[in-house]
Amino acid sequence: MSLLGPKGPEIGCDECFDLLDQYVELELAGADADARIPGMRAHLEGCPACREDHDSLLALVGET
């Protein structure tokens, strides 16, 4: 259940913000972003605010 968050290891919000641009560019390049930045995906599953930031950056960079 999502109330208890992701089970795997995850990074925190500050590290997520620091790495978000790299992660999004890896995703858009078709690279294995989760292997390159472990713990990011789990954090995005557990933190709605960081997930919204991620989704917006992915959408904005993807259209430019």
Next chain:
Amino acid sequence: MAVITEEDWISDLRGPPATRDDALDRLHDLLLRAARFELGRRSRMLHGVPRAEIDDLATQAAGDAMVAILAKLDSFRGESRFTTGAYKFALLEAGVKARRRAWQDREVLLDEAAWPAVPHAGPSAQQVLEDAEVLNAIRDALHTALTRHQREVFTALALNEVPIDVLADRLGSTRGALYKTLHDARRKLRAAIEGDAR
């Protein structure tokens, strides 16, 4: 129109006054576009907020993002494009402002008054039943496994779905600190529930 390279952005922002001013104007335009993009994505949350106020939020977000970027210019080390890194600051600032504006007249509940019946229920009756069982287990563990602060943060963020930036504002905390508390609370609740199930 000339293409602005990554090196150009950094060197122009550190350049002589005329060059720097021009770069600041370009950066502000870029940040304002990102802030408007984000506020557009949050339009449902901002339903009823006057257009002029949303424009003000975008301008404030672009300005705050600009200050943050200039303070951290050394952190732009070419691991991503400068524009991608700049966008994330504007999206963050605009998203935070949108959430805070949407909640400015709403009460933030730190207790279990708004305990959900079956949150995030799955599509099947079996899933609903399992979710209800987990919810009951969480309710029991909430008072035995968590400190008061952990209980309040978990209740507000996970149960009552208060945006983390809104809670940070009300408690004088930060997104990172509150998420650490939420993470610790989730870990303790999971351990308590799994212990009871054995």
